Amino acid sequence: MKLSVEQHAAVNCNGNAYVTACPGSGKTRALTARIAKGVKDLKHKNNKVLAVTFTNRAADEIKTRLEENYTIESGRVWAGTIHSFALEWIIKPYASYSATLNSGYSIADEFETRRIINKLKADKGLRIFDDVNTSFNRQGMVENRSVRAKEVEQEYRQILSSRKKIDFDQSLYFAFQLMEALPEIAQTLSNIFTHICVDEVQDTQDLQYAILSKIFNESHKKPSLFIVGDENQAIYGGIGGKSLSLAELNAEFMGSNINLFTFSDNYRSTQRLVDYFSVFRGIQGGLSKATHRNEHGTISFFNQSVDKDRLAEAISELIQTELNSGTNENDICVIAPQWAPIRSMTKKLITLLPQVKFDAPALSPFHGQQDNFWLIVSKLVLTESSGRLLSARVRWANELLNNLMESHHHTRDLTAKKLLKVINSFHSNTVVGTEYLKECFEFMLDELDIDLAHDLLLKEQFDLFFEKATSNIENNNGQYEDTVVALKSFFKESTGVVVNSCHGVKGEEYKTVIAFGLLKGFVPHWSDIINQPAQVGQNSESKMLYVIASRAKEKLFLFAEYGRRTQGGNPYETSAMLSAYNYPYD
Numbered sequence: 412m413k414l415s416v417e418q419h420a421a422v423n424c425n426g427n428a429y430v431t432a433c434p435g436s437g438k439t440r441a442l443t444a445r446i447a448k449g450v451k452d453l454k455h456k457n458n459k460v461l462a463v464t465f466t467n468r469a470a471d472e473i474k475t476r477l478e479e480n481y482t483i484e485s486g487r488v489w490a491g492t493i494h495s496f497a498l499e500w501i502i503k504p505y506a507s508y509s510a511t512l513n514s515g516y517s518i519a520d521e522f523e524t525r526r527i528i529n530k531l532k533a534d535k536g537l538r539i540f541d542d543v544n545t546s547f548n549r550q551g552m553v554e555n556r557s558v559r560a561k562e563v564e565q566e567y568r569q570i571l572s573s574r575k576k577i578d579f580d581q582s583l584y585f586a587f588q589l590m591e592a593l594p595e596i597a598q599t600l601s602n603i604f605t606h607i608c609v610d611e612v613q614d615t616q617d618l619q620y621a622i623l624s625k626i627f628n629e630s631h632k633k634p635s636l637f638i639v640g641d642e643n644q645a646i647y648g649g650i651g652g653k654s655l656s657l658a659e660l661n662a663e664f665m666g667s668n669i670n671l672f673t674f675s676d677n678y679r680s681t682q683r684l685v686d687y688f689s690v691f692r693g694i695q696g697g698l699s700k701a702t703h704r705n706e707h708g709t710i711s712f713f714n715q716s717v718d719k720d721r722l723a724e725a726i727s728e729l730i731q732t733e734l735n736s737g738t739n740e741n742d743i744c745v746i747a748p749q750w751a752p753i754r755s756m757t758k759k760l761i762t763l764l765p766q767v768k769f770d771a772p773a774l775s776p777f778h779g780q781q782d783n784f785w786l787i788v789s790k791l792v793l794t795e796s797s798g799r800l801l802s803a804r805v806r807w808a809n810e811l812l813n814n815l816m817e818s819h820h821h822t823r824d825l826t827a828k829k830l831l832k833v834i835n836s837f838h839s840n841t842v843v844g845t846e847y848l849k850e851c852f853e854f855m856l857d858e859l860d861i862d863l864a865h866d867l868l869l870k871e872q873f874d875l876f877f878e879k880a881t882s883n884i885e886n887n888n889g890q891y892e893d894t895v896v897a898l899k900s901f902f903k904e905s906t907g908v909v910v911n912s913c914h915g916v917k918g919e920e921y922k923t924v925i926a927f928g929l930l931k932g933f934v935p936h937w938s939d940i941i942n943q944p945a946q947v948g949q950n951s952e953s954k955m956l957y958v959i960a961s962r963a964k965e966k967l968f969l970f971a972e973y974g975r976r977t978q979g980g981n982p983y984e985t986s987a988m989l990s991a992y993n994y995p996y997d
């Protein structure tokens with residue numbers, strides 16, 4: 412992968428590095444190059460590079476970029492969210508040392524936790540969008556602003572505990588506690604992970620910093636650090652994400668003496684777009700230069716001129732015009748600042764544009780199941796071994812084997828190739844999607860000689876997988892019917908027009924971005940307005956607008972639709988920052 416002089420200097424820096432730079436300046440590209448360099452520099456066959464990302468989607472993107480641009484053994488890199496890291500490398504191997512975990516536990520995933528919290532919120536008279544924080548700091552405290560939110564959090568914990576479950580936030584806290592009690596955990600991890608790379612560091616929570624720094628601070632031979640981020644894009648403050656200064660990073664990673672780098676070019680957007688979104692930067696720095704600076708680009712703002720009931724039609728017309736002019740489905744993204752209006756928008760778009768394919772997590776039959784073992788098996792049986800997916804399939808097979816090895820020792824001799832052979836040999840005549848998957852899972856268990864009755868965790872995931880998939884399919888407006896063909900289409904390489912929240916597409920880029928719901932209450936979110944100093948709302952608003960607008964390579968369409976009303980019946984107003992931005996829109 413080609414690197415600029417600035418990128419090259421950061422990637423090849425001898426010590427530890429922190430890169431802070433604008434969106435589109437190639438931070439993730441540099442991080443990927445550093446991971447590849449890290450793998451080359453590994454001294455021992457057991458060493459690995461650790462790459463921590465914010466979402467599973469971002470981890471997949473890094474793995475794909477590595478596979479496409481470098482020839483490295485995928486097993487030498489562990490890339491994923493810090494939650495998955497804590498589970499796989501700390502909780503699972505050391506659970507027996509924890510008084511709470513050693514009597515057995517399982518993980519409550521997003522689907523289950525959301526269901527419990529929403530029910531408790533309704534019982535306590537909280538609205539669906541009222542924030543309830545469930546994340547711990549390193550002292551084991553969970554901060555909630557309102558008494559009712561605190562009560563929800565406490566009752567939620569009691570319910571989980573009665574089910575012998577822990578959620579992702581607890582998995583971080585238990586991991587940290589285990590590391591505090593047993594310094595050899597951090598030492599072992601630092602012996603394995605001689606390189607630690609962190610993407611989107613501005614969204615890292617206190618406890619996540621604590622876990623990473625513990626590995627660094629307790630180690631005899633320090634891992635090398637490569638950290639990238641952009642404080643202006645810190646949109647996870649609501650769930651405890653915090654950006655650290657260089658001095659704070661140096662204090663957290665003791666004696667790390669981190670070198671600071673910044674990149675000044677923008678490889679993504681036209682200069683007009685760069686100038687447009689740079690106004691939303693809370694922390695102003697040097698203006699970045701667009702490498703496509705000669706191209707103009709489109710920026711349109713539909714301020715209050717579109718009724719919310721006409722919005723889907725207006726957006727569908729824009730999508731159609733873009734497609735007619737030759738833009739690829741994958742290069743169009745429809746974004747809302749919050750999750751709330753996305754589901755209904757997706758359903759309407761699908762009805763209005765029946766020929767167009769959509770990549771809409773809200774309607775995915777597998778939504779909320781990223782961490783389920785059976786989702787990986789599904790990916791293997793529903794995809795073909797060709798093109799971009801060839802190496803991804805080997806990676807997925809290895810992930811399955813890693814999962815199986817702990818409790819099913821006889822699978823230790825199995826290789827990814829053999830496992831793929833087993834799955835590829837599955838055949839069924841059924842056309843019903845979930846039935847096909849069930850038959851395949853049973854076939855695989857049989858072939859691998861695994862009895863679900865003896866593996867309660869896999870059994871629970873098996874049942875949850877089908878419960879959720881069936882409920883998603885029933886609620887998704889016929890986008891993914893319960894057929895083998897429909898489920899296969901979900902995992903095809905090119906998946907279609909993306910409809911997602913700005914949190915869901917962080918770090919991504921699209922030729923055309925269509926944003927809607929740019930209204931006070933969504934940007935910023937009510938929880939950053941109600942009972943908050945004005946500065947909190949303004950910070951959150953500028954960061955979200957910055958992230959949204961900087962996803963666009965060439966065209967940006969912004970909607971602040973009218974007609975939406977709050978629960979109290981008052982009309983939503985256009986985001987104050989957009990209202991005040993006097994810009995010559997097209």
Ligand SMILES: Nc1ncnc2c1ncn2[C@@H]1O[C@H](COP(=O)(O)OP(=O)(O)OP(=O)(O)O)[C@@H](O)[C@H]1O
Pocket residue numbers: 413414415418432433434435436437438439440441641677678679917918919920961
């Ligand atoms: N040196 C380079 N030469 C050509 N293209 C580049 C270079 N560096 C980055 N790019 C391209 O620019 C785009 C943006 O890069 P990347 O996603 O790494 O930016 P980023 O700084 O991580 O953005 P964000 O902050 O939004 O996550 C990508 O398409 C990437 O391939």
